[in-house]
Amino acid sequence: MKVSMTVNGREVTGTVEPRTLLVDFVRNNLGLTGTNVGCDTSQCGACTVHMDGMAVKSCTVLAVQADGSTVTTIEGLASDGQLHPMQQAFWDAHGLQCGFCTPGMVMASVKLADGNPAITDAEVRHGLEGNFCRCTGYGNIVEAVKQGAAAMVGGES
Amino acid sequence: MTRYLGTSVKRVEDPRFLRGLGKYVANLTLPNMAYAAVKRSPLAHAKIRGIDTTRAKALDGVIAVFTGEDLLEGTGGFKCGSLPCGFQVPNLNMPPHNPLAVDKVRHVGDGIAVVVAESPYIAEDALDLIEVDLDPLPAVVDARGAMADGAPLVHDSAEQNLAFHWPLGDEEAVNEALSKSDHVVELEFINQRLIANAMEPRAAAAEWDPATESLTVWTTSQNPHTIRLLLGAFTLGIPEHKIRVISPDVGGGFGSKIFHYPEEVIVPFAARAVGRPVKWVATRSESYVTDAQGRDHVTKAKLGVNNDGTMTALHVTTWANMGAYLSTFGPLIPTALYITLFSGVYKTPVIFGEAYGTFTHTVPVDAYRGAGRPEASYLVETMVDLAARKLGMDPVELRRKNLIPTDAFPYQTPVALMYDSGNYQALFEKIEELSGYESLRKEQEAARAEGRLVGVGFASCIEASGPAPSAVAVGLGAAIGLFESGAIRVHPTGKVTVLTGSHSHGQGHETTFAQIVADQFGIDIADVDIVHGDTGRVQYGIGTYGSRSAAIGGSALVKSAEKIREKLKQIAAHQLEASVEDMVYDQDEGTISVAGSPDMVKTFAELAFASVLANNLPEGMEPGLEESSFYDPANFTFPASAHVAKVEIDPKTGEVDLQSYAAVDDVGNVINPMIVEGQILGGIVQGVGQALWENGIYDEDGQLLSGSMLSYAMPRADGFPSIALDRIETPSPHNPLGVKGAGEMGTIAATAAVSSAVLDALAPLGVRHLNMPLTAEKIHQAIAAAGNGGGE
Numbered sequence: 021m022k023v024s025m026t027v028n029g030r031e032v033t034g035t036v037e038p039r040t041l042l043v044d045f046v047r048n049n050l051g052l053t054g055t056n057v058g059c060d061t062s063q064c065g066a067c068t069v070h071m072d073g074m075a076v077k078s079c080t081v082l083a084v085q086a087d088g089s090t091v092t093t094i095e096g097l098a099s100d101g102q103l104h105p106m107q108q109a110f111w112d113a114h115g116l117q118c119g120f121c122t123p124g125m126v127m128a129s130v131k132l133a134d135g136n137p138a139i140t141d142a143e144v145r146h147g148l149e150g151n152f153c154r155c156t157g158y159g160n161i162v163e164a165v166k167q168g169a170a171a172m173v174g175g176e177s
Numbered sequence: 178m179t180r181y182l183g184t185s186v187k188r189v190e191d192p193r194f195l196r197g198l199g200k201y202v203a204n205l206t207l208p209n210m211a212y213a214a215v216k217r218s219p220l221a222h223a224k225i226r227g228i229d230t231t232r233a234k235a236l237d238g239v240i241a242v243f244t245g246e247d248l249l250e251g252t253g254g255f256k257c258g259s260l261p262c263g264f265q266v267p268n269l270n271m272p273p274h275n276p277l278a279v280d281k282v283r284h285v286g287d288g289i290a291v292v293v294a295e296s297p298y299i300a301e302d303a304l305d306l307i308e309v310d311l312d313p314l315p316a317v318v319d320a321r322g323a324m325a326d327g328a329p330l331v332h333d334s335a336e337q338n339l340a341f342h343w344p345l346g347d348e349e350a351v352n353e354a355l356s357k358s359d360h361v362v363e364l365e366f367i368n369q370r371l372i373a374n375a376m377e378p379r380a381a382a383a384e385w386d387p388a389t390e391s392l393t394v395w396t397t398s399q400n401p402h403t404i405r406l407l408l409g410a411f412t413l414g415i416p417e418h419k420i421r422v423i424s425p426d427v428g429g430g431f432g433s434k435i436f437h438y439p440e441e442v443i444v445p446f447a448a449r450a451v452g453r454p455v456k457w458v459a460t461r462s463e464s465y466v467t468d469a470q471g472r473d474h475v476t477k478a479k480l481g482v483n484n485d486g487t488m489t490a491l492h493v494t495t496w497a498n499m500g501a502y503l504s505t506f507g508p509l510i511p512t513a514l515y516i517t518l519f520s521g522v523y524k525t526p527v528i529f530g531e532a533y534g535t536f537t538h539t540v541p542v543d544a545y546r547g548a549g550r551p552e553a554s555y556l557v558e559t560m561v562d563l564a565a566r567k568l569g570m571d572p573v574e575l576r577r578k579n580l581i582p583t584d585a586f587p588y589q590t591p592v593a594l595m596y597d598s599g600n601y602q603a604l605f606e607k608i609e610e611l612s613g614y615e616s617l618r619k620e621q622e623a624a625r626a627e628g629r630l631v632g633v634g635f636a637s638c639i640e641a642s643g644p645a646p647s648a649v650a651v652g653l654g655a656a657i658g659l660f661e662s663g664a665i666r667v668h669p670t671g672k673v674t675v676l677t678g679s680h681s682h683g684q685g686h687e688t689t690f691a692q693i694v695a696d697q698f699g700i701d702i703a704d705v706d707i708v709h710g711d712t713g714r715v716q717y718g719i720g721t722y723g724s725r726s727a728a729i730g731g732s733a734l735v736k737s738a739e740k741i742r743e744k745l746k747q748i749a750a751h752q753l754e755a756s757v758e759d760m761v762y763d764q765d766e767g768t769i770s771v772a773g774s775p776d777m778v779k780t781f782a783e784l785a786f787a788s789v790l791a792n793n794l795p796e797g798m799e800p801g802l803e804e805s806s807f808y809d810p811a812n813f814t815f816p817a818s819a820h821v822a823k824v825e826i827d828p829k830t831g832e833v834d835l836q837s838y839a840a841v842d843d844v845g846n847v848i849n850p851m852i853v854e855g856q857i858l859g860g861i862v863q864g865v866g867q868a869l870w871e872n873g874i875y876d877e878d879g880q881l882l883s884g885s886m887l888s889y890a891m892p893r894a895d896g897f898p899s900i901a902l903d904r905i906e907t908p909s910p911h912n913p914l915g916v917k918g919a920g921e922m923g924t925i926a927a928t929a930a931v932s933s934a935v936l937d938a939l940a941p942l943g944v945r946h947l948n949m950p951l952t953a954e955k956i957h958q959a960i961a962a963a964g965n966g967g968g969e
Binding site for chain 2 (some may be wrong): 039040047052055058059063093095098099101110111117119121122126144148149152155160162
């Protein structure tokens with residue numbers, strides 16, 4: 021089947037089997053390997069991307085379902101060589117260690133923080149329940165999301 | 178010039194991870210690549226009566242299918258050998274471990290065949306077309322039950338399923354001391370099986386180059402040189418110098434990526450056989466049934482204590498589950514990394530411990546964060562709490578009474594280890610202050626008066642990190658020395674490439690090691706690049722585990738830097754026409770000058786260039802500026818910690834609310850406080866996971882019941898208070914950085930502290946002990962039983 025979508029601002033098309041997952045299309049067809057796969061049961065959130073303005077787990081979306089949609093992956097978050105405020109906040113607050121959950125964690129956090137510059141610890145902790153991190157113990161991620169949320173005000177989300 | 182040691186330099190590796198540019202094995206694509214998938218046993222124990230691969234081979238897009246027999250027979254003189262065990266305790270029974278099963282399968286997930294196909298999807302499809310005729314056999318999953326009469330044998334060659342028996346200490350003296358003690362507290366308990374769950378599933382890829390007859394393997398490993406050694410010497414039979422192993426960015430390991438896995442053999446075999454590069458990436462479901470798992474002990478312990486709180490003796494017998502095969506370091510964990518830690522931070526005069534390592538029809542067990550040491554600290558701390566309760570003494574007071582005094586270091590324990598340094602009294606003072614221990618006890622008293630179940634848990638733990646002096650390691654059974662290698666290459670422009678045998682899988686070595694080297698030379702950290710994880714670039718390496726990288730890998734770099742500084746001094750002296758003894762290396766400025774004549778000066782970059790210009794060097798000096806060192810530590814390092822947890826239990830549901838957590842750790846000198854705190858925080862949360870939720874449960878048929886991220890309960894962001902951290906710094910006297918291990922301390926202490934808090938909360942109900950994980954269900958049942966006059 022033929023699919024077309026806008027990924028990180030670029031029009032792309034591809035031919036896929038109907039069963040192809042969005043994450044496999046992004047990784048294998050487009051070579052955007054920043055979106056990681058950490059599980060096969062939609063538990064871990066490492067594969068989170070934005071699709072038509074929503075944070076979605078791209079292992080749970082078929083490529084054909086994304087036909088015609090607008091997708092942003094971790095590679096599309098920084099602009100003009102500048103890290104997105106949420107990426108910057110994860111760096112500043114030591115919100116990552118091995119980096120594998122990080123793309124999904126950052127993508128989920130951007131949507132979580134959108135429009136909530138004073139997001140609370142409890143909101144962050146509840147909002148990131150669908151994203152596992154095995155390294156950090158989450159504390160610095162919570163701090164990063166709060167910093168990122170405050171820095172996102174007025175900026176692109 | 179800033180000195181970097183001791184400062185929280187932001188991690189230099191982070192931008193690539195944040196931009197999605199991490200180089201994980203799964204991201205690798207090579208021209209003409211094919212994809213592998215492994216057919217796995219759905220049964221824990223069965224005879225393989227037949228494997229029919231005809232239909233799978235006929236599927237469009239399938240390139241080849243290989244079975245265990247195919248790997249043993251080989252193609253073109255190229256065949257696979259048994260996976261070896263790298264830690265051979267005395268009288269170890271080491272049955273073969275074929276990369277794919279032959280004749281019998283021995284755990285759910287045991288590999289049976291491998292499919293190589295044009296796409297991962299086709300490879301998966303083909304697995305369903307392989308027909309395996311399995312004759313089910315009875316299974317055994319319990320470490321102690323495996324030794325019972327009539328238990329099914331995992332390997333015919335291992336009677337009673339016994340892999341080894343490892344005793345340490347003077348049992349007679351312990352029994353005598355126990356018989357003379359005012360009290361002996363006894364407990365039988367389980368330290369449950371855990372599953373590492375590094376976020377990056379394992380992966381392997383391989384490419385055979387027929388032109389040079391050489392092999393490149395990419396694998397998610399914490400120690401690529403060790404994998405190359407084992408591939409060359411045991412499993413592939415390709416000469417070691419014809420193998421290059423690359424572990425690029427590794428997405429977490431926690432021990433589970435130390436070991437040599439079957440797929441590291443199967444994938445190169447397949448690549449060579451089909452003449453194309455081949456890649457295999459585990460699904461998470463495969464990770465659950467193939468990644469080596471952790472812990473899984475059954476233990477009986479006796480602690481002697483006198484009326485005044487003095488601990489007199491400890492006697493421990495542990496049955497340690499090894500799983501179906503001996504993993505690379507499996508026998509090390511419940512022996513030399515466990516029993517040797519039974520002294521903890523206490524001066525218990527006599528100790529005896531023994532471990533029976535047994536085979537079961539479960540996934541192999543090996544190191545998982547802490548690896549033996551969390552099991553030891555949980556054991557010691559649980560027994561100390563029981564003793565305090567028996568005597569009606571505050572558990573901190575009892576601990577204080579038994580602490581090794583600060584002036585006793587170096588301290589020889591009764592279980593082989595010589596502690597390098599420590600200040601446990603200072604640790605206690607700081608944790609009592611940080612946690613507000615006294616006021617926590619008052620709050621608890623008030624809460625108890627209202628009938629609420631509030632508990633305060635305390636754990637003070639020791640770790641032996643940075644394994645190990647090679648003579649000691651090999652003496653205990655290691656098949657290889659445990660030093661580390663570090664080379665420094667200074668380029669003509671004064672930029673520096675560092676080649677280290679340590680290998681980060683999240684620890685931030687590209688930052689920490691750059692801090693060390695930049696300070697050694699007085700140069701900018703941006704001028705230092707760290708290379709690791711590639712046997713084709715790094716001279717040699719032992720890898721990263723056991724909290725060893727800073728203490729051993731970092732020290733190797735210091736040694737190389739010292740050699741380079743010495744050479745620079747000689748060049749400077751020659752060119753400034755002064756004597757070498759008068760040369761002063763200013764590590765703040767990165768300059769060498771003549772003592773007393775600061776204008777007679779050369780910069781690091783000038784001297785680096787002079788070394789390759791090579792027209793004005795001291796007579797006999799070789800040009801160039803590159804040094805390599807191998808650092809073998811004189812001892813382990815001995816970090817220590819004291820953690821306090823406060824919990825409240827909902828009596829209606831049994832749910833545990835972790836309300837506050839405070840930790841004081843002593844990991845010696847700290848290179849990067851931000852990174853060290855990150856390690857400790859992450860470790861604490863993993864430790865809490867064991868105490869409250871995580872459990873690798875097998876049913877009696879050997880089926881893993883908690884085999885997904887849905888059923889295996891890992892910590893999530895929710896459910897944690899913010900954690901208060903502080904530290905003291907007692908430098909290790911025997912490495913040049915004065916550092917001790919930091920990667921595992923959090924895990925080692927947190928499990929014990931949180932378990933202690935929960936049991937403290939339940940103590941008024943008469944609950945003496947509950948095995949972890951301390952789930953709501955288990956606690957609810959204990960509360961209900963206590964209400965019926967029961968209790969455990």
